[in-house]
Amino acid sequence: MxxxxxxxxxxxxxxxxxxxxxxxxxxxxxxxxxxxxxxxxxxxxxxxxxxxFGHLCIGAQAGPAREFADASRDIWLRLARDAGFWLRESGTLIAAGQADELAVLERAVLEQDSGSADTDIRMLDADELLSRAPLRRDAVLGGALITPDLQTNxxxxxxxxxxxxxxxxxxxxxxxxxxxxxxxxxxxxxxxxxxxxxxxxxxxxxxxxxxxxxxxxGVVRCALDMMRVTAPLPRTLDAPLLTSWSLLRYGRFDTFAETTALRERMHAERPDLAALDLNQMYTQLPDGSLIMGDSHVKAIQPGPFQPEAAFDAFLDEASRLFEADRFRVLERWQGVYASGPxxxxxxxxxxxxxxxxxxxxxxxxxxxxxxxxxxxxxxxxxxxxxxxxxx
Ligand SMILES: Cc1cc2nc3c(=O)[nH]c(=O)nc-3n(C[C@H](O)[C@H](O)[C@H](O)COP(=O)(O)OP(=O)(O)OC[C@H]3O[C@@H](n4cnc5c(N)ncnc54)[C@H](O)[C@@H]3O)c2cc1C
CATH class of the missing domain: 3.50.50.60 (FAD/NAD(P)-binding domain)
Known part of the structure; x- marks a missing residue:
């Protein structure tokens, strides 16, 4: 530099x-x-x-975040062209494994159809989702595609x-x-x-x-564990992939009664993952490796020590979801961002x-x-x- x-x-x-x-x-x-x-x-x-993750998750935002995200989208596209870096108009895939996860996505589609905004989310049946993501057939009932989203490295x-x-x-x-x-x-x-x-x-x-x-x-730090892996996947992952843990986090889904019910069920079934404050999500880099994560710890100064339980959970959940029999860990790291009210x-x-x-x-x-x-x-x-x- x-x-x-x-x-x-x-x-x-x-x-x-x-x-x-x-x-x-x-x-x-x-x-x-x-x-x-x-x-x-x-x-x-x-x-x-x-x-x-390099996930420019525009369509999952609401309110001012959506306004800033829409403005960012144009700037990202222009910068990628002018500065010459990899960026794709991938959209975002969301995998749903149970009926209550599909219910949140159906509600988002319904809200959009009754609103004035352009349509930017649609349901995917299991076959279409599987054609776009190398997932196990028995792990998904279906899902959704958010169309305006981007991915970069x-x-x-x-x-x-x-x-x-x-x-x-x-x-x-x-x-x-x-x-x-x-x-x-x-x-x-x-x-x-x-x-x-x-x-x-x-x-x-x-x-x-x-x-x-x-x-x-009231700004503090939020520390996240992250991991990059390779796996013998049968197909590429066409877009960033969110799961039901992600639906609990983003503004677009936040206010639905269906999301409240989903949160209650997931926290009751998997208190171990809830304790990690997991956002189970994935992006695939151009070299084929997968970025996976993430866990969240909020504090004025989170400790630097990364508990192995989080990485075990990432690998266990990835094994359940992806059509791959083994994952090889390439890197682990801690990321930190500002967290406020x-x-x-x-x-x-x-x-x-x-x-x-x-x-x-x-x-x-x-x-x-x-x-x-x-x-x-x-x-x-x-x-x-x-x-x-x-x-
Ligand atoms: C693990 C992880 C996953 C994430 N995934 C996503 C995602 O997929 N999509 C998404 O939208 N967002 C994601 N985020 C959030 C996103 O990365 C951050 O919100 C964003 O990068 C913050 O940018 P920033 O410019 O504010 O901070 P930073 O990128 O942290 O930059 C701050 C800079 O300020 C410099 N600095 C600080 N103090 C001083 C000083 N006194 N003097 C000089 N320089 C100083 C630092 O050196 C640093 O370079 C993720 C964050 C993490 C950690």
């Missing part, structure tokens, strides 16, 4: 953090012709943005976006920690930056830079100082749109010395 030595400098926009939300803010700025510097203490993006996308932003004129200062922020001023371990606007996009480490704000809002942290504690985070596990889906939408007004209000360019 490009590194820059010390320099005090004045620019239109300084972004703290090179995760997907910081990259989204930098992209929003450079497309408006602003001068932009992104500061990150690491040597490249290595936070939540590269540790996730999170290990490559952020790096490609950084290179693209550099080509557009964004300056990155890696291996440079930010120690204090104020309107118009960013103190770093390599000097001070003066800025028209400051965007703080440090993810879960917001409490290290702005502890009072983090405490007031609502889905987003959008604050302007002082004029010109913006703080942005996804405070649940949907930042890849929503982060680019969150940055674009939130900063749209800020850029207009700030009347910065715009050098040209088309938003």
């Amino acid at each position: 490009t590194r820059h030595s010390v320099a005090s400098k004045a620019v239109d926009l300084v972004v703290v953090g090179s995760g997907i939300i910081g990259l989204g803010a930098a992209y929003a700025g450079i497309r408006r012709g602003l001068s932009v510097i992104v500061v990150d203490r690491t040597d490249a993006p290595v936070g939540a943005t590269i540790r996730n 999170p290990r490559e996308a952020a790096g490609a976006i950084v290179r693209h932003l550099v080509s557009l004129g964004v300056e990155f200062r890696f291996r440079t920690a930010v120690t204090a922020v104020a309107p118009g001023r960013v103190q770093t371990t390599r000097g001070v930056l003066d800025a028209g606007l400051v965007v703080v996009a440090t993810g879960h480490d917001i409490d290290q830079l702005l502890p009072d704000l983090a405490e007031r809002v 609502s889905e987003f942290l959008i604050e302007e504690p002082e004029p010109g100082l913006h703080v942005l985070a996804a405070t649940t596990g949907i930042g890849m889906t929503t982060g680019l749109g969150l940055a674009e939408r939130t900063l749209h007004n800020a850029f207009d209000r700030a009347s910065l010395p715009v050098q040209g360019g088309t938003p």
Whole structure:
């Protein structure tokens, strides 16, 4: 990665953090012709943005999350084309193994048909689901397809976006920690930056830079166990695959009575998996390996130790679902994201100082749109010395 030595400098926009939300803010700025510097203490993006499933789960969101997700979708498609990284318009598959799981999906389809939104979810019978996913016939009754969703490879996308932003004129200062922020001023371990606007996009480490704000809002960390495996699968997995554990998590399904009943049944039947706060889901990377996960532990500072019980559960449940007789583990890792009482942290504690985070596990889906939408007004209000360019 490009590194820059010390320099005090004045620019239109300084972004703290090179995760997907910081990259989204930098992209929003450079497309408006602003001068932009992104500061990150690491040597490249290595936070939540590269540790996730790469699942851009647009159609499972509701409310503001859906608005940000829809806005992100256009930006992801444009960036993939212009920055040249792998992204597919895969949709999302949902596998249902029991009647009450199908009932949640049928309710979602019904709600959509009675609403004004475009149809973006449809039921799949077992044959169609099995043609798109290498699952055991006896493990599924049917399922659904959410159509607008996308999939990328999170290990490559952020790096490609950084290179693209550099080509557009964004300056990155890696291996440079930010120690204090104020309107118009960013103190770093390599000097001070003066800025028209400051965007703080440090993810879960917001409490290290702005502890009072983090405490007031109630943002903590959520630590997740993850795993990458290979398996002799008879067919490829056409799209990210969710299960009934996922239906319990996403805004679109959250308010249904059918989801409440499903949660009660699943928690009663599998308290071990409920205790892991499991979201049993899968994505297949272009090399054929499967990313699987995930478990959730929320705390101000979750411990670094990853209990083997979570990985055992991932492998057991995958063996029940997939048509494969063995899985070989390639990697295990812990990911951490910001967790708060609502889905987003959008604050302007002082004029010109913006703080942005996804405070649940949907930042890849929503982060680019969150940055674009939130900063749209800020850029207009700030009347910065715009050098040209088309938003
Ligand atoms: C295991 C896992 C699975 C997930 N799966 C999905 C998924 O499939 N779909 C989805 O939509 N979302 C998913 N998420 C959530 C998503 O990955 C996050 O919401 C998103 O990546 C957060 O982006 P960010 O830019 O806020 O944070 P990050 O990517 O964590 O970036 C923050 C950056 O700030 C830098 N930083 C922090 N403090 C400082 C400082 N003081 N000075 C300088 N730099 C600093 C860090 O070094 C880091 O690079 C998942 C998350 C995890 C952990």
